[in-house]
Amino acid sequence: MTSVHKLAPVIDSPLHGGGRATLRIAGDSLLFLQVSATNTQQSDHSYAVQPHDWPQSSHAVEEHAGLFRITTKHLVIKFRPEPFTFTVEDQAGTVLFSTTNSEPLSIADGRVLLRRTLDSKEGVYGLGEHGEGLNRNPGIYRIWNRDEFIHHPFKQYYCTIPFAVCGGIPGLGFHGMFIDNPGELFIDVGKSDPSALQMETRHGDLKLWLMFGETPARVLELYTALTGRMSLPPYWALGFQQCRWSYMSAERVREIAHEYRSRRIPCDVIYLDIDYMQDYAVFTWNVKTFPEAKTLIGDLTKDGFTTLCIVDPGVAIREGYEAYDVGLTTSGFFLRHETGELFTGRVWPGEVHMPDFTNPETRKLWAEWQQSALLDMGIAGIWNDMNEPAIFGTECGSREFPADVLHHDFALRRRHEEIHNVFGLTMAQASRDGQLASHPNRRPFTLTRSGWAGIQRHSAVWTGDNRSAFSTMPLDIALNLNMAMSGVGFVGCDIGGFQGNATPELFARWMEWGVFQPFCRTHSAAGTHDHEPWTFGPEVETVARRLIELRYQLLPYIYTQFVECARTGAPINRPLVFDYPKDAAVVSIGDQFLLGGDLLVAPILEPGKDHRAVYLPAGIWYDFWSNSRHEGGKWILAAGPFGQPPLFIRAGAVLPMDAVRQSTRDQTPEVTFLDVWCAPALCGRLVEDDGISHDYQRGVQSVIDIAGSVDAKSLNLWIGAPAGSYRSARTHWHVRFHGISASGISITHDGRAIPYEQDRQFISCLIPDQKVAVNLRVEFG
Secondary structure, eight states, X not given: OEEOOOOOOSEEEEOTTSOEEEXXXXXXXXXXXXXXXXXXXXXXXXXXXXXXXXXXXXXXXXEETTEEEEEOSSEEEEEETTTTEEEEEETTOOEEEEBOSSOOEEEETTEEEEEEEOOTTOEEEEEEEESSOSOOOSEEEEEOOOOOOSOOTTOEEEEEEEEEEEEOSTXXXXXXXXXXXXXXEEEEESSSOTTEEEEEESXXXXXXXXXXXXXXXXXXXXHHHHHOOOOOOOGGGGSOEEOOTTOOSHHHHHHHHHHHHHTTOOOOEEEEOGGGSSTTOTTOOOTTTSTTHHHHHHHHHHTTOEEEEXXXXXXXXXXXXXXXXXXXXXXXXXXXXXXXXXXXXXETTEEEEOBOTTSHHHHHHHHHHHHHHTGGGTOOEEEEOSTTTOOSEETTSOSSOOTTOEEOTTTTOEEHHHHGGGHHHHHHHHHHHHHHHHSTTSOOOEEESOOOTTGGGTOEEEOOSOBSSTTHHHHHHHHHHHHHTTTOOSEEOEETOSBSOOOHHHHHHHHHHHTTSSSOEEOOOTTSOOOSGGGGOHHHHHHHHHHHHHHHHHHHHHHHHHHHHHHHOOOSEEOHHHHOTTOGGGTTOOSSEEETTTEEEOXXXXXXXXXXXEEEOSSEEEETTTOOEEESSEEEEEXXXXXXXXXXXXXXXXXXXXXXXXXXXXXXXXXXXXXXXOOSEEEEEEEEOOSSSSGGGGTOOEEEEEEEEEOSSEEEEEEOOOBSSOOOSOOEEEEEEESOOOSSOEEEETTEXXXXXXXXXOEEEEEEOOSSOEEEEEEOO
């Protein structure tokens, strides 16, 4: 959180009838337009935008008859204060963004409404969690975080984000729109008027960042450079995770851990929900049901499990309870009304006061309690819930915080209605900062239900209380993909559904795509049947085991996608439009997705089905299960038998894979598989580090690039030497070539003939890894 702009206005003009407009140039493709309802603009402090050394822009400004023309390296901006118009063009004069001709700007009752033109074929993606399909065009979206525990379509949920990636019209490229206002917003994407996209603030200025690029990848790169990117999570956080509301005792937790290990189902994380606490009071332990919590957590660690626990924001009003007593005597810790009276709500422990997480001193004290009560016990990550904020009621019976509750807010003392959406973000910040303070060189892990723009800096996000129903799965896929297009790469839903009882078929089908989510956890509500994989019978247990094993095999590839997300903001799960932005067929496809750029997942989403239509983008794609080749750029009917979802690999991909492990804490495999899916050009990457510390930020990491080519008679593969100072424990590469059906094979390693094996699926060879570049040549008749 910072005061961000420090950019001299290019234009700063009063508006006819009141209000003020300011334009700043933050880069050749990055603009900031601020429109105020009064002549005095709001502070430039931001919870989302990160500190920048803003580059010197080489823009030029001309003015004629009240029309300003600003030219950057890439853009031409035309701005007229009266009558208000705002247009952005490329250097060739193509209009990229334009306010409408009719009523482009309205200011009334402290509200600001800006209207821009919209094409009915334009794709609009992002805006955080809303119960819609992938493409937000058309629709009306309220940006206001809520505990919407029944996942109805056409509702906003726990983590709304006022950022959208727009485009897909041939020749126009893409642009991003971010409204840096944490109060209530409404974004009408062609619903009221199919020719207009409308942005309306209810409290405060319209602070609009615009970023332009040829592709969604470039737009997300600009947006995440502006609002921050995630740092790399601990490697164990990529493993499979098990949760329930609640495992009621230490004995039950031990039973769950034992079942996973005895049944040989890989798992890395077990969660403790609210019943580990004493009467639901945060930073306490129920000493009757969890009498020796530190011993329990230590034993789980020895067995390869990481333990996480839930932390809710409400502090129970109980004398003699440290968090209440100290919070009460610490200035500014608890939220108060404008009258000075403490705000009181009701949550799980009963009546509570709420911390003001916008106050740095509150976050610091929260972190100290977190360390002494949880981290020092061995808890390795924090799970934030109820932080929309969600409450059961207040003094007035409302489930919302009263509008007049005051927050510290950079010492500005703003009302809750003006900054409601940052409650979850600032709580997640407190959780992350506390972990870093306690263990400076250990990667923190925070999971949150709520957040706002920039939440990717602090936390992974799960999409809340979904339902155990086939109809929920397409909704959850779209939620994941739109969160990814909102800058949040580390995201996932509860596998199997949280509310209600999954059937064996539903659980298996959900697992078929759930294991390919960045965040991979099964979770279920109190009062439901058990939802661990073995509880659905032997057939489903076998399916779940094989799919979870596949995730663990893919972890080297998945981790490499996390590294790319941390570097550029590129999503880990992504809609097809992200990689194929010029393909008009993919604009609204939201029931299949890519994991990285090479693996396409098209799950079965209806009961009783074993086939589905799958769109394959341009190029050649291999069926993962059968190795069959398919020409892309068209729809196909794909088989999806039980336990084998339609799964396709981009031809030319080289996927690094591991042997199966029961936990990422197990000994690192000495053999890495490289699965080569033949095409004229081959490429792949493998990034490795210790998966625990921040040493990778100091160069203690290994990046291995892989390239090659295939023609009618040979295949050449080059495995690069590792760049960076980290060296893995690997002793051998096991290379598997898919798509070679010729006979008369010979393979040479750096010019020397080596043995190989051939079966119906692939040709493979084993070569030593001496941490130097390797050349393989396969010749075939």
